Amino acid sequence: MSAKENNFIKGSYSKVLKTFFEPSGTKYLPDYSSAIKEYKSKSKLKSSTFFYDLVAGDKNLFWCEDKKKPLIGYFCNLVPEEIILAFNAIPIRLCSADTYCAKAGEEIVPGDICPIIKSVCGSLFSKKYDQLDLLVIPAACDSKIKLAEILSPFKEVYFLDIPRESSYLKNVEVWTQKYSQFYKFLKERFNSKITRKELLKACEITNKRTDIFRKIYSFRAKNPNIINSFDYFLMAYTSFFSDPAVWTEKAEKIYSEALEMESKSLSVFNGKRILLTGAPVIFPNFKILKILEELGCDLSADTLCSAYGKMYDPVEIDEETEIGIIRTLSLKYIAASICPCFLGIDKLIDLLIDTVRKYKLNGVIYHNLRLCHVFEIQTLIIRQILKKNKIPFLSLKTDLGKEDTGQVKTRIEAFLEMLR
Numbered sequence: 001m002s003a004k005e006n007n008f009i010k011g012s013y014s015k016v017l018k019t020f021f022e023p024s025g026t027k028y029l030p031d032y033s034s035a036i037k038e039y040k041s042k043s044k045l046k047s048s049t050f051f052y053d054l055v056a057g058d059k060n061l062f063w064c065e066d067k068k069k070p071l072i073g074y075f076c077n078l079v080p081e082e083i084i085l086a087f088n089a090i091p092i093r094l095c096s097a098d099t100y101c102a103k104a105g106e107e108i109v110p111g112d113i114c115p116i117i118k119s120v121c122g123s124l125f126s127k128k129y130d131q132l133d134l135l136v137i138p139a140a141c142d143s144k145i146k147l148a149e150i151l152s153p154f155k156e157v158y159f160l161d162i163p164r165e166s167s168y169l170k171n172v173e174v175w176t177q178k179y180s181q182f183y184k185f186l187k188e189r190f191n192s193k194i195t196r197k198e199l200l201k202a203c204e205i206t207n208k209r210t211d212i213f214r215k216i217y218s219f220r221a222k223n224p225n226i227i228n229s230f231d232y233f234l235m236a237y238t239s240f241f242s243d244p245a246v247w248t249e250k251a252e253k254i255y256s257e258a259l260e261m262e263s264k265s266l267s268v269f270n271g272k273r274i275l276l277t278g279a280p281v282i283f284p285n286f287k288i289l290k291i292l293e294e295l296g297c298d299l300s301a302d303t304l305c306s307a308y309g310k311m312y313d314p315v316e317i318d319e320e321t322e323i324g325i326i327r328t329l330s331l332k333y334i335a336a337s338i339c340p341c342f343l344g345i346d347k348l349i350d351l352l353i354d355t356v357r358k359y360k361l362n363g364v365i366y367h368n369l370r371l372c373h374v375f376e377i378q379t380l381i382i383r384q385i386l387k388k389n390k391i392p393f394l395s396l397k398t399d400l401g402k403e404d405t406g407q408v409k410t411r412i413e414a415f416l417e418m419l420r
């Protein structure tokens with residue numbers, strides 16, 4: 001797809017939509033300083049300060065000191081960050097879970113649409129998008145596909161049209177072709193002559209991040225509550241918009257400090273240890289974390305696309321040509337994906353069973369967001385198979401707001417009771 005062909009709504013219609021949707025409300029970003037302060041106060045680690053401060057200072061999203069670098073916003077866990085980094089551009093993941101933005105988003109999309117999409121639309125009111133050079137939107141769920149049209153009057157959009165099936169043998173050539181087209185598009189768009197060397201360098205950077213992320217993931221699963229769930233999910237959220245090299249350096253500090261605490265046996269934990277799966281948990285929507293913490297549980301592991309899915313898989317290059325690297329990226333992002341938008345639920349179920357067994361976890365909580373059908377529709381399949389494997393399972397349907405906190409808490413309490 002060339003830069004010119006990349007239009008979703010013709011100019012005259014875009015103009016109408018732009019006038020109609022021109023954010024008329026307050027140009028705001030909600031103030032979450034007290035929530036950040038509260039979560040920070042629960043952390044046992046001095047080195048976590050960097051991450052909390054980064055979110056507290058996240059007034060305009062971007063870490064970039066060098067204003068000349070292009071800023072490329074993207075959605076989901078299917079857009080290869082490495083290709084963007086190779087162009088010396090900054091990848092910023094825009095998936096959003098903010099209840100205030102979701103309310104504001106109802107000026108753009110109907111109220112009975114998934115809250116993530118509403119929150120993304122409402123983010124337009126914050127004027128964050130003004131700073132971006134380009135948006136990359138993958139064909140994930142139907143709502144994400146429609147985002148390409150909704151957002152195109154405001155920003156240039158690249159639509160990454162990948163098949164919704166994650167079987168490697170059937171699709172690897174199509175994925176490689178789609179990623180190559182994206183690579184070619186960026187070359188034209190930014191008039192760049194980059195080569196495989198820049199791609200390799202970008203892969204090295206994200207692989208270092210994966211390396212420390214994996215250490216932290218497995219540390220948390222074995223050592224409850226030293227790196228608590230607020231630390232972990234906040235760190236994961238900052239990876240949406242922070243320099244991967246800086247993130248890695250700061251995460252290494254967290255890991256060293258946590259190892260030191262472990263060696264001194266400074267933390268004792270007797271609660272239940274839970275695996276969280278399902279819809280992404282993105283700051284500021286930490287409602288489930290808060291409830292679980294209040295009930296004395298440790299969220300020891302996850303499979304969410306906002307944490308585990310974003311950083312766990314490395315780029316394993318065996319052929320250092322441009323096409324070889326691009327093919328490997330498609331394996332990291334698409335073949336390994338457990339996003340419910342793909343056919344391939346076996347991968348998620350295998351992962352849940354293996355993780356519970358490997359780390360001897362007590363049960364699985366499935367985070368369903370209200371009005372997200374792709375997550376909800378697979379609940380029963382997962383429940384039945386986990387039941388057969390004697391793994392306790394709770395499916396929770398919730399929203400981004402706090403209104404149902406009491407109800408969610410009661411359901412988790414009943415689940416924990418069952419685990420005793």
Ligand code: SF4
Pocket residue numbers: 075076077078095140141144279280305306339340341
């Ligand atoms: S679950 Fe899938 S569609 Fe939803 S945000 Fe994650 S990658 Fe995107």
Ligand code: SF4
Pocket residue numbers: 114115116117141142143144279341369371372373374375
């Ligand atoms: S997968 Fe579900 S939660 Fe994610 S954007 Fe699509 S409808 Fe919303």
